Amino acid sequence: MPSCEKCWEDSYARWRENPEKDRMEHYNDLLRECAGNPCSPEEQAGQFWDEENRCDFRLVKINPTERKEREEAALTPDRDKILTWAKELNQRLLDMHPDLSSDEAKRIMFDAEKAIDRVMALVVIQAKEL
Numbered sequence: 001m002p003s004c005e006k007c008w009e010d011s012y013a014r015w016r017e018n019p020e021k022d023r024m025e026h027y028n029d030l031l032r033e034c035a036g037n038p039c040s041p042e043e044q045a046g047q048f049w050d051e052e053n054r055c056d057f058r059l060v061k062i063n064p065t066e067r068k069e070r071e072e073a074a075l076t077p078d079r080d081k082i083l084t085w086a087k088e089l090n091q092r093l094l095d096m097h098p099d100l101s102s103d104e105a106k107r108i109m110f111d112a113e114k115a116i117d118r119v120m121a122l123v124v125i126q127a128k129e130l
């Protein structure tokens with residue numbers, strides 16, 4: 001688990017901007033940058049924040065069943081985020097205008113489009129089920 005959920009979340013945006021570096025490197029950059037001014041305990045705990053105990057609930061002694069339920073609830077994907085991601089992905093692919101002069105390129109694109117259609121349909125179905 002990342003030590004700071006907020007920086008982990010922000011590292012995703014940076015990675016989207018600059019995919020040359022992997023997400024873990026962006027995350028480590030963020031941790032270094034905010035070393036003198038760390039994120040609040042609430043930001044660090046993110047979806048694992050426990051309002052009652054004012055800390056990451058994974059650090060609180062609670063019974064294992066309750067802990068497991070809370071972890072699962074915290075990790076359940078956010079439906080709106082998934083749909084936004086799927087829409088953005090589609091838009092990005094439409095904007096690519098690849099060079100399709102060779103037959104091989106055409107075949108690769110055709111296969112890729114079919115694979116992407118299947119993934120998109122699956123994402124939308126799963127997001128609706130949430």
Ligand SMILES: [Zn+2]
Pocket residue numbers: 004005006007008031034038039044
């Ligand atoms: Zn942070």
